[in-house]
Amino acid sequence: MPGSNLNLKVKIAGLELRNPLIVASGTFGWGEVFEKVQGFDNNMLGAIVLKGTTLQPRKGNPVPRLVETPSGIINSIGLENPGVDAVIRDHLPGLTRCRAKVIANVAGSTVEEYAEVAARFDKADRIDAVEINISCPNVKEGGALFGASVEMADEVISAVRERTRKPIIAKLSPNVTAITEIADACVRAGADALSLINTVQAMAIDVRTRRPVLGNNIGGLSGPAIKPIALLKVHQTYRHLRQMGLEVPIIGIGGIACARDAMEFILAGATAFQVGTALFVNPMVCSEILDGLRVLMREMGENDINSLVGALKSNGGE
Amino acid sequence: MSIIVDELAIVESSECVAEGHRRIRFRSPRIARRAAPGQFVNIRCGGQTLLRRPFSFSRVVGGSFEVLVRVIGEGTRRLAERKPGDQVWALGPLGHGFEIVRGTRCAVMVGGGCGIGPMEILGEALRRKRIETIALFGCQNRRTLPISPADFERRGIATQVAVMEGRGGHRGPVTDLLEECLASGENPDGAVLYACGPWGMLKKTAEIAARRGARCQVLLEEMMGCGLGACMSCACETVLPGGGVANKKVCTDGPMFWADQVNWNARK
Numbered sequence: 001m002p003g004s005n006l007n008l009k010v011k012i013a014g015l016e017l018r019n020p021l022i023v024a025s026g027t028f029g030w031g032e033v034f035e036k037v038q039g040f041d042n043n044m045l046g047a048i049v050l051k052g053t054t055l056q057p058r059k060g061n062p063v064p065r066l067v068e069t070p071s072g073i074i075n076s077i078g079l080e081n082p083g084v085d086a087v088i089r090d091h092l093p094g095l096t097r098c099r100a101k102v103i104a105n106v107a108g109s110t111v112e113e114y115a116e117v118a119a120r121f122d123k124a125d126r127i128d129a130v131e132i133n134i135s136c137p138n139v140k141e142g143g144a145l146f147g148a149s150v151e152m153a154d155e156v157i158s159a160v161r162e163r164t165r166k167p168i169i170a171k172l173s174p175n176v177t178a179i180t181e182i183a184d185a186c187v188r189a190g191a192d193a194l195s196l197i198n199t200v201q202a203m204a205i206d207v208r209t210r211r212p213v214l215g216n217n218i219g220g221l222s223g224p225a226i227k228p229i230a231l232l233k234v235h236q237t238y239r240h241l242r243q244m245g246l247e248v249p250i251i252g253i254g255g256i257a258c259a260r261d262a263m264e265f266i267l268a269g270a271t272a273f274q275v276g277t278a279l280f281v282n283p284m285v286c287s288e289i290l291d292g293l294r295v296l297m298r299e300m301g302e303n304d305i306n307s308l309v310g311a312l313k314s315n316g317g318e
Numbered sequence: 319m320s321i322i323v324d325e326l327a328i329v330e331s332s333e334c335v336a337e338g339h340r341r342i343r344f345r346s347p348r349i350a351r352r353a354a355p356g357q358f359v360n361i362r363c364g365g366q367t368l369l370r371r372p373f374s375f376s377r378v379v380g381g382s383f384e385v386l387v388r389v390i391g392e393g394t395r396r397l398a399e400r401k402p403g404d405q406v407w408a409l410g411p412l413g414h415g416f417e418i419v420r421g422t423r424c425a426v427m428v429g430g431g432c433g434i435g436p437m438e439i440l441g442e443a444l445r446r447k448r449i450e451t452i453a454l455f456g457c458q459n460r461r462t463l464p465i466s467p468a469d470f471e472r473r474g475i476a477t478q479v480a481v482m483e484g485r486g487g488h489r490g491p492v493t494d495l496l497e498e499c500l501a502s503g504e505n506p507d508g509a510v511l512y513a514c515g516p517w518g519m520l521k522k523t524a525e526i527a528a529r530r531g532a533r534c535q536v537l538l539e540e541m542m543g544c545g546l547g548a549c550m551s552c553a554c555e556t557v558l559p560g561g562g563v564a565n566k567k568v569c570t571d572g573p574m575f576w577a578d579q580v581n582w583n584a585r586k
Contacts, residue, residue, distance in 0.1 A: 029548040036546065037322045037409070051550075059565060063585070064541045066551035068369050073543065077550050080565060223368060280369055280544040281362065283324055283409065 006294055007304040010046070010271050012249045013167035013192030015101055015128055017046035017272060019293075020262070020305060021286055024253060024276030025049040025105035025131065025171075026077065030091035031098060037283045044287060046272060047101035050087070052133050053121075055113045057083040062215030067204045072226065072255075073277060074202045076219030079107050079136075084117045092126040101128040103169065106160070109139040114146075115159040122164035129167035132160055132191075134182075135175070135198045135220075147173040147198075150185040161190030169251065172196035172237075174226075179233050180240035187246045195251035195274065196237060197230045223255050223277040230254020231268055238269025238310055257285060259292025269310040322546070323348045327361075327408040329400045330382055336457075339432065339464040340387045340398050347381035349410045355440035356415025356537055356574045359385065360545040362407040363393035370409065371397070372542055374514070374573075376435040377442075386435035386464050412545055413573050416440055416512055416535055418447060423508045425449050426532075427475075428496055428523050430456045430515025434465055436537060440512055445473050452499060453477040456492025456519065459484040493522040500530045511535065513577070517585070524577035534577035540568040555584040 008019040023045060031048050034040045042048065060080025067074050081087065087104075095102050104121045108114040114132065121127045134147035134156055146152045157170055170186035172179055174197040183194055199220025204213040212218070234252045241247050252270030256262050257278040265273045278285045293305070302308055327346035335341045349359060353375045360370035371393040373385035389398050400406065416436075418425075425444045429437045434455050444451045453475050457463045460481055467477040479487030480495050488495055492515070500509070513523045514537035527534035543549035547570035556566045556579045563581055566572065 027544070027549055033544070033546050033548040037324060039324075060550065060553060063551075063553055065553060066541050066543045066549070068367070070366065071368060073369060075543070075549070075551065080550050080553065277368075280549065282407070283546070 005303055006297055007306070008290070008293065010306060012251070012272055013129065013169070015167055017101055018099070019046040019290055020266070020272035021045055021290055022047040022049060022103070022251060022272055022274045023279065023286070024274040025133070026051055026075075027276040027279050030087070031095050031102070032091075034279070034283055040283060043099040044290065045100040047103055047128070048098070049103045049105050049131055049274065050091070051081055052079045052105045052107040053081050053084050053087050053117060054079060054107050055084055055117050057081065057086065064213060064215055067213045067219075069202070069204055069221065070225065072221050072223035073280075074204055074214065074219040074221050075199070076214045076216040078216060084120045088120065088124050092124055095126050102126055103129045103131050105131045105133055105171070107133045107136050109136065111155050111159045114156050115163045118160040119163035122166055127166065129169060130160070130164060131169040131171050131195060132157065133171050133198070135171070135173040145173055145175065147182055148176050150181050153182050154185045154189045157186050157189035157191050167192040169193040169195050171198055173198045174229060174233055175201045180237055183237045183241060184244060184246065187241065187248050191248065193249045193251060194237065195253055197226070197233050197254050200226050200229065224257060225255065227255030227261060231264055234265055234270050235268040235312065256289070257281070259289050259296050262289055262293060263296055263308070266305065266308050267310070267312045269312070271306075271309050321352070322410060322412060324407060324409045325349055326405045329402050329404045329406070331402060332398070332400055335386070336464040337461045338389050339462065340389070341376065341384055341464070342387055342397065342400065343379070343382050343384045344406070344408060345382045346408055349408055350378050350381050350383040353378050353383050353411045353439070354415045355443050356436055357411040357413045358573065359383065359408050359410035360412060361397065363396045364406070365392060365396040367393045367396065369543065370545060372412070372539070372545055372569075374436040374537065375411070375439050377438045386432055388432040409545065413569055414571060416537070416574050418443060418449070419510055419533070421508065422449050422510045424510075425451045426496065426499060426509055426511050427451065427453045428492060428511060428513040428515070428519075429453070430492055430519040431458070431462070432464060433515030433519075433537070434463075436514050437512075438465065438469070441470060441473060441475050445475065451475045454480070454492050454495040454499065456480040456482075456495075456515065458482050460486035491519065491522070493519060493526060496523060496526055500526065500532060511577075513537070520577075521582045524580065524582060527577055535574050536577050536580065537573045538568050538575055538580070539573060542569050545569045555581040557581050
């Protein structure tokens with residue numbers, strides 16, 4: 001059987017994933033959408049991250065919520081979701097038999113909100129871990145991003161840590177001066193893993209109407225255009241944490257569309273990776289990446305994916 | 319929702335049917351055999367594009383489907399350049415299409431611009447059920463009309479055309495024809511309207527339908543991401559029966575919506 005001696009299993013904060021492929025928050029609904037496509041099987045995935053969830057239901061932003069840009073898309077959905085109680089009641093039962101790990105994504109406007117949502121997911125058996133989306137604006141600090149300051153990131157992760165025993169993954173924003181400092185703060189506050197990067201702040205303008213294209217004016221850029229940026233951030237964070245003796249698994253996110261892309265992130269220091277935008281282009285990209293990883297590993301002469309994590313060689317300098 | 323398939327569709331023919339409009343036929347048995355009026359297909363256009371582009375089914379012939387493409391940007395331009403034998407990835411059929419309501423005695427199809435596309439497959443379905451059908455089509459001018467009224471007349475569908483400029487039809491918006499049609503009483507009670515076209519046309523159609531007490535289905539479009547219901551890009555504000563509003567997804571709850579459910583004030 002081809003690939004039977006290859007190990008793709010990875011461990012994130014005590015959770016064993018059958019493989020390092022995770023589908024990104026906001027691109028997969030509640031796990032019920034892509035299974036409608038013939039040939040797609042949720043069980044082949046390492047993990048699923050659910051749509052960002054807040055305490056109360058959120059209506060989201062006015063349309064247009066999406067615009068294509070060269071090699072990317074800018075989205076400003078606005079965290080439309082039915083609220084944590086409805087998610088647990090209505091969407092988790094459908095995932096009972098799912099063999100992939102299920103990770104909730106937590107969002108909020110205040111520290112208290114993050115903590116409360118995390119606490120409710122803590123009680124939900126189906127949830128294996130919580131990913132904390134700290135790219136949200138803090139309404140108590142004039143809309144500054146939680147993930148843009150060491151103090152706020154520390155506050156949020158600490159508050160969440162007190163309310164759940166489940167693995168905490170801090171999802172980092174690239175829209176900061178020094179992502180390594182935020183990474184540092186999150187790990188010290190109790191995060192068991194980090195996922196990066198979230199989308200890059202961006203905008204598009206309609207020349208004919210002289211207005212921003214998006215209903216919300218600005219949004220987050222994702223897709224192949226951000227891959228080089230994300231790759232660097234993953235690598236910088238990986239090296240920084242090692243230097244500080246704060247190693248935790250890193251989940252790489254940003255424009256991954258094929259096995260080679262994923263391998264770049266693994267070599268840079270990612271234990272696992274997320275795929276998001278690529279799903280919109282090709283619903284079968286997940287199985288293609290997994291098949292491609294096996295082929296690549298054989299070409300590279302490696303039979304355990306874990307031996308490739310952070311195996312980037314140095315060119316010197318820097 | 320029925321099974322969705324991602325299939326390599328083969329271009330069988332591509333013809334220019336009007337200024338800036340092409341009719342493209344794709345051999346794609348697994349999609350064609352499931353395609354219903356009002357549903358759409360998401361096609362990878364290649365080149366500099368990333369996301370797929372959605373196109374309503376215009377016609378289904380055996381194991382092939384046809385779409386009407388209005389060339390307006392990079393994706394449609396690339397698609398318009400495809401030659402017979404070329405292959406493109408097609409995902410479909412997608413969406414909740416038109417409903418042919420039991421007991422419908424008369425159907426009035428209102429199409430504007432490339433919104434006329436879905437009217438062929440719909441007209442065929444209505445005629446198969448022996449429902450009296452009238453087609454009202456609006457376009458900028460006769461050169462941009464993407465179908466031939468004779469094709470519809472041949473199926474027993476009385477067809478009228480409205481043009482915004484030039485000759486070859488009623489001068490004015492297609493909704494003028496609709497107003498006349500419903501006022502003249504030529505249609506018996508129980509007429510159902512099916513509309514597809516620009517937002518302004520749909521909004522006016524919905525207003526006329528409400529005033530005349532006619533049930534009306536509209537086919538909406540909105541900027542889409544996944545086309546499957548995962549990303550929530552294509553939100554449409556709808557009015558709930560008990561009051562209040564809720565967002566629906568144009569790609570899965572729609573593209574067909576009953577006109578009296580849509581919040582027509584949600585955008586300009």
